[in-house]
Amino acid sequence: MADFVTAVLIAIAVVNEGQCAPEQSSIERETMSHHLALTTGNTSARVLMKSRSSTSARRSVSSSALVLAALLAGASPAWAASPTSDASFLQEAVHTESTEAQIGQLAVQKSSSAGVKKLGQMLIEDHASTGQEATRLANTLQVSLTTGQADDQEATYRSLSGLSGASFDNAFVNAVIKSSQAAIARYEAQAQSGDGEVAAYADKTLPLLQRHLQMARMLKMRATEHNTP
Secondary structure, eight states: OHHHHHHHHHHHHHHHHHTSOTTSOHHHHHHHHHHHHHHHTOHHHHHHHHGGGSHHHHHHHHHHHHHHHHHHTTOOOSOOOOHHHHHHHHHHHHHHHHHHHHHHHHHHHHOOOHHHHHHHHHHHHHHHHHHHHHHHHHHHTTOOOOOSOOOHHHHHHHHHHTOOHHHHHHHHHHHHHHHHHHHHHHHHHHHHHSOHHHHHHHHHHHHHHHHHHHHHHHHHHHHHHHSOO
16 A cells, blocks of 8 residues: 555656756756655656656656546545436336235235235235335435336236136236236345435335245245145
8 A cells, every 4th residue: 555655646746747847957857756766666656757758658647646646535436326217216116016006905805815815915005105105205306207107017907807716816926926026126226226215215125025925925835735825
């Protein structure tokens, strides 16, 4: 680390040297450069000293020195994650949470299986809660929420609406497994790379999604073993 700091300081000295008054003789500049190199005993310093022999080399050192100095001072790169990704995530979350709650309502109304009804009620309560939180967060961040957006969940809802009995139960359980897996992947990615508040929301919602997936898989396994969810 000491050598790195020394190299930066010497690089800055070279920049300043290149900006000295025209009347400074080449012999004086050579003497100063040679003295700095010998004093530090640093190989990188000697390389930097030799590079000032031409105007193009001095400009290269100047650019490098400024970058190194900025890094040493703790300056951060001039790029950041686009907030558009967070806005898109919230827009999709609000719409999906609402549709998932409606799918859960279908299970409560149409199924005769206690397990399917329980999962349906879980979807209603959890998605209603997380949907409200997503809406609140979207309003706080001034994210525009569109309506009437078609998606896979709406297609699933329409498909389930036309089923009944065991056909409904099996299709519902499979739909929950599929949608939960997809949602978990999205929310995990957002929790790791999104804006602070949006990432926190995604991270907080993940355990609920994982619980839905776990219960749906259990119901599917039970249906396979006993031929009924």
